[in-house]
Amino acid sequence: MPVFENLLQVVSHCDTFPYTLDPSSTDEIHHAVPFTLGPYTIGNVLPSVIPHLINYNKQENNFLITSDRITFHKHINTPQKRSDVVKQLMDTWRANNTFDVLSGWRNELYPVYGDDSQPDNIAFVIERASAALFGISTFGVHLNAYTRENGQILVWIARRALTKPTWPGLLDNCVAGGISYTYSVKDTIVKECEEEASIPFEVANKARSVNVISYFTYSSGGLQPETEYIYDLKLPQDFKPKPRDGEVDCFYLWPLDKVKETLLNNEWKPNCALVMIDFMIRHSFVTPDEESDFIDISYRLHRRLEFPTPRKGN
Structure with missing residues (x-):
């Protein structure tokens, strides 16, 4: 796998359509x-x-x-x-x-x-x-679990199980999952917290809705426009997530310097890398004065997808 020189390349690795395509190509993706x-x-x-x-x-x-x-x-x-x-x-x-x-x-x-x-x-x-x-537009939830120690942010990172059919062994956000029919966004977060990380309801229910990201990618299965609702959850220093349903191999507690190193080394599931970059921006680890591609990164984290969206029923 390629190693990235900067965070914009990390984002571009997931948000691929149509940027990676040659306009003169006869590739079928151009003719969807x-x-x-x-x-x-x-x-x-x-x-x-x-x-x-x-x-x-x-x-x-x-x-x-x-x-x-x-x-x-x-x-x-x-x-x-x-x-x-x-x-x-x-x-x-x-x-x-x-x-x-x-x-x-x-x-x-x-x-x-x-x-x-x-x-x-x-x-x-x-x-x-x-x-x-x-090429249906799909929706999911991702949760960043973190704590603070001596003023430093430490983030809980999941290692995907080797038995996963997609992206086995790569790094992942602490909790993530698609939003199934009849489930609300918050219900999905709480459910996934319990299933994937053994985070009980009374803790998971404190997760805060903080952002939404969107991207458009494609795979051998077809076109995949996706939107992810992002939640943050500050955990007590003595709380440790534990794998439960077999989808996670283990959890690491890392400072953001280590997280960035693994992002640039291409060790992450691509869309989870975007969620992590969004977290680093919101917590001022990545700033416009220090990141030359700050605006382009922001644009690519918030693609406008021309599809109908969820609407809360009356």
């Missing part, structure tokens, strides 16, 4: 077809996926597919109907081993937003592992 719902683009589908969708649609006829957009047919007009159609499609592709990304099936549903008629703006739900196939 918008997945739309009414006036909204809710995702982007790569050309390699479209023939499989067309073949499936010949029998089911649930989608309208043209050269410049993909959408549901008019009779698929409620969140339940859309969810049923998408589930049937993904179950079929999974059973046929159509896409490798579906081997990571989670049995976990993600909400997809963009239905103004619904109080929560949810248009349908989709299996987490399949979201990238349609």
Whole structure:
């Protein structure tokens, strides 16, 4: 893996689309077809996926597919109907081993937003592992757990288990997870604190919402626009997170100098590195007078993603 010269390169390693692409390239990513719902683009589908969708649609006829957009047919007009159609499609592709990304099936549903008629703006739900196939914008939570010792900030860093299917053995934020359907942001933080780090409710519930970051990346599974809600939790000096659900190998308590060293050495899961850089900015470890790329880093941590977003129900 490459070693980075500066923090902007660390950010760019995750926030890749479309910066790393040659505009003259014939790469299929340049020709992704918008997945739309009414006036909204809710995702982007790569050309390699479209023939499989067309073949499936010949029998089911649930989608309208043209050269410049993909959408549901008019009779698929409620969140339940859309969810049923998408589930049937993904179950079929999974059973046929159509896409490798579906081997990571989670049995976990993600909400997809963009239905103004619904109080929560949810248009349908989709299996987490399949979201990238349609380039769906997803949402998660990350928690920075830290303490202070002799005036110095020390941060709890997780080492991902070697058995993890993605980014095994790399460094991670103390707690992180995707926001599943029916879970609130704070509920997700509290749940993940208990499951991943053995942080009990009475401690986890003190976590503070401090920021949100966004980035647009892509992988072999497809396009991945993502938004992460960021929480900070100051822990007592005598409290130590402990692995619980097998997703974390161990935790380290490090000063920010050590954290920055590992960031530049490319030892982090890419999106978690962005969360850590945001933490260092907010706690004045990275400042505009000392970091020449300060503004560019900030821009890349807060990409404007042109997709519908969650809305609290009335």
